[in-house]
Amino acid sequence: MLIILRKMVLNVPGIRSASTIPSYDEAVKALNNLQSNAAYLQNVKTHNSATNTNLKDTRKYLLRSGITMEELDKLSVIHVAGTKGKGSTCAFIEAIIRKHGFITGFYSSPHLINVRERLRINGQPMPEEEFTQSFWKVYESLDKKKEHDTDMPQYFKFLTVLMFHVFLEVKVDVAIIEVGIGGEHDCTNIVRNPVCVGITSLGLDHTMLLGSTLESIAFQKSGIFKENTRAFTVSQPKEAMTILERRAKEKHCDLSIVTNYQSYNWRNGPPTLSIQSKVQWCNASLAIDLSKTWISWKTQNPNFGNDNGNNTTAPSTVTNQLNNNTTSSTEVTRDLLNASDSSTQRKILNISNSKLQTKLNSSNSASESSLEKLQCSSTISFEKVAEALSSCKWPGRTQILCGKSMDFYVDGAHTIESIEFCVSWFKDVTRNSPERRYLIFNSTGARDSLKLLKPFRTLSFEKVFFVPNVAGTISKTDQQNFSVTTQEQIRRCQWHCEIWGDGSTFANSVSEALERIKKDSSENSNLTNKPQVLITGSLHLVGAALALIDPDLTMTTNY
Incomplete structure (x- = not known):
């Protein structure tokens, strides 16, 4: 498998061989069966018991799958936590470092259409065949060693273990790892010696798991700080920043606030980001500072991770030696x-x-x-940084897709702060536009729907559709969600209709909503412009929509 994956890295067609292993679709079905059911999640939220054993369990499953912690230490890691923008930040980091000629591994969540999006090598999702082979190798290893029927890692934990296998086998130069939820107890936090870590903007989300104050959120996110590791954060509210600074001091972690995006040594001024919205500037700054730190470290440690017997030092330790x-x-x-x-x-x-x-x-x-x-000036090219930032593709975030029948404005915003940014962005890009506007929205979990919907009142929508995270005309195994049932989502959508009142309606799927918008537009023959459709509230809803309008994630649509 290593040979096949290395060929993928080098853009050489892989060698396909006959195999008796189960199919990709069967692998995804088996993976879906590892999802936490709604009852389990409610128990975690009520008693907060499972998170305390999360790291211990992850280490157990990692060892059972055939990787020791010492072997895991051979990965050169950039670890990123935060409430808003951590996926975009990681995408920027990946693009910058790859543009400098390094082999990148990028682990993110959730996926939009295919689960393989979560494990990327050199910016590309793992091909089906390689994913399938790796999946069954790890799955069967863990299944053989389980001590009882339910002794298997859950969905995200399994993918994390799988990710470590893939990145170690491919021998990526860098593993860019996005935290799942929180940080302190997140299963990605078994990484012991990251080269550097980053904290994106903090806000209130997953409060039943992480706490209901910014201080508690900051405490959980700063759990990824490690001793003698470089850490960076964007500007934070005072109460959050106080916790980050205290935790950094306690952990002997060097914490810095990132440079202003417009203040870097740009040759022709700050580049226009491929991910639209000025709010992305702070994510880009965080990505630049983390990339600079990693590239500087890599320049000094080109052979880190090689099995040559000389490589026993932790990357974070050597990084800090460069500052001495x-x-x-x-x-x-x-x-x-x-x-x-x-x-x-x-x-x-x-x-x-x-x-x-x-x-x-x-x-x-x-x-x-x-x-x-001084240490970074000779190791990073801001021309390459500018090229990377302006060409980075990260679907579903402040994304505009101009179709044949309508134009789509797609954003996975799902917190109060990110919703406010989404509304501001939508106002900016549709300013002075006479077209009819429609909203397709969904939100799951314990989020405050009344507060989430309030900012949209400032926009003049012809109609608002509340829709479960279901595409409709297609059914992809990758998008099955056992954690929140469709019936539960339908009930929540109907409640959203009651909250919004006049002008709102329920649709069973994204496909149904789009067809009704088409019909509404065709009945108004006096309209000369295409309707504008804002799709937001959940990355899972965005994924269902993109499965219809851009199933290959080409960043274009013919819908």
């Missing part, structure tokens, strides 16, 4: 290579880290900033 004025990184690396055994190497690192910590404690932020610019 008292002990040069060249001297440390030379001493490590000359050490006779791992014990001697650890002593060298302990001495170096001690000197480093003393230096960091006495440094001011200005000198650190200058040193960072």
